[in-house]
Amino acid sequence: MTFDLALQAAPHAAFAPAGFVIDDESPDDIFAREKLLDASFGPARFLKTCEKLRAGRLPARGLALAAYDGARLVATLRLWPIQAGPGRAALLLGPLAVASDYRSLGLGAAMIETSLDRARARNHRAVLLVGDEPYYRRFGFERALTEGLVMPGWVEEARFLGKELAPGALRGAQGRVGAAGARAPLGNEGPLALRAAA
Ligand SMILES: CC(C)(COP(=O)(O)OP(=O)(O)OC[C@H]1O[C@@H](n2cnc3c(N)ncnc32)[C@H](O)[C@@H]1OP(=O)(O)O)[C@@H](O)C(=O)NCCC(=O)NCCS
Numbered sequence: 065m066t067f068d069l070a071l072q073a074a075p076h077a078a079f080a081p082a083g084f085v086i087d088d089e090s091p092d093d094i095f096a097r098e099k100l101l102d103a104s105f106g107p108a109r110f111l112k113t114c115e116k117l118r119a120g121r122l123p124a125r126g127l128a129l130a131a132y133d134g135a136r137l138v139a140t141l142r143l144w145p146i147q148a149g150p151g152r153a154a155l156l157l158g159p160l161a162v163a164s165d166y167r168s169l170g171l172g173a174a175m176i177e178t179s180l181d182r183a184r185a186r187n188h189r190a191v192l193l194v195g196d197e198p199y200y201r202r203f204g205f206e207r208a209l210t211e212g213l214v215m216p217g218w219v220e221e222a223r224f225l226g227k228e229l230a231p232g233a234l235r236g237a238q239g240r241v242g243a244a245g246a247r248a249p250l251g252n253e254g255p256l257a258l259r260a261a262a
Pocket of ligand 1: 104105160161162163166167168169170171172173174194195196198199
């Protein structure tokens with residue numbers, strides 16, 4: 065967990081549905097988070113193109129989030145520093161997963177809104193993701209903003225979406241999307257990457 069009092073004074077009660085807390089994920093929750101991701105995506109999740117941008121890297125500072133029902137982790141979302149083409153800093157959103165018995169309660173939306181709010185507060189300018197457009201368009205993600213960009217592997221183009229946090233942040237964006245996060249120290253990498261540093 066990171067402590068930056070100016071930006072992380074309190075959990076985001078503003079977006080969390082009643083009864084839930086959204087906060088920085090805790091080191092104690094790594095295994096619960098990985099179990100939730102396994103259950104949601106299966107082992108093939110490590111083969112996804114997005115994983116090339118995350119592997120061995122740390123998530124962005126203040127943007128490794130979990131939702132809790134009491135002590136139980138019931139949702140996870142992390143955002144990662146990337147380059148959206150040369151010289152254009154951005155974030156990659158995902159993976160997002162909500163425990164199957166907690167879906168359709170607004171937790172997914174609350175996690176996304178919380179992360180976008182935190183990202184804005186930290187002066188991040190744009191967010192990319194690969195995901196279901198029918199779900200993500202309600203948060204302002206659109207394909208038109210990524211048309212000039214190329215992911216570092218195959219993705220279904222219709223699912224490669226972008227959102228500007230600062231107006232014009234993705235205008236004219238082109239080129240290859242690359243990893244940009246701080247490298248995880250040995251023992252704190254891959255699925256175990258937890259401590260945000262970039
Ligand atoms: C996708 C996911 C994160 C949504 O979480 P959630 O907490 O249920 O989301 P919310 O409560 O904010 O929104 C639920 C609404 O989104 C809709 N929705 C869920 N997944 C959707 C999808 N892939 N496409 C379109 N709509 C979707 C639901 O039908 C529901 O609609 P309703 O409000 O009309 O009933 C969750 O279903 C999940 O963890 N799925 C498995 C992992 C996954 O697919 N992650 C996203 C990667 S693209």
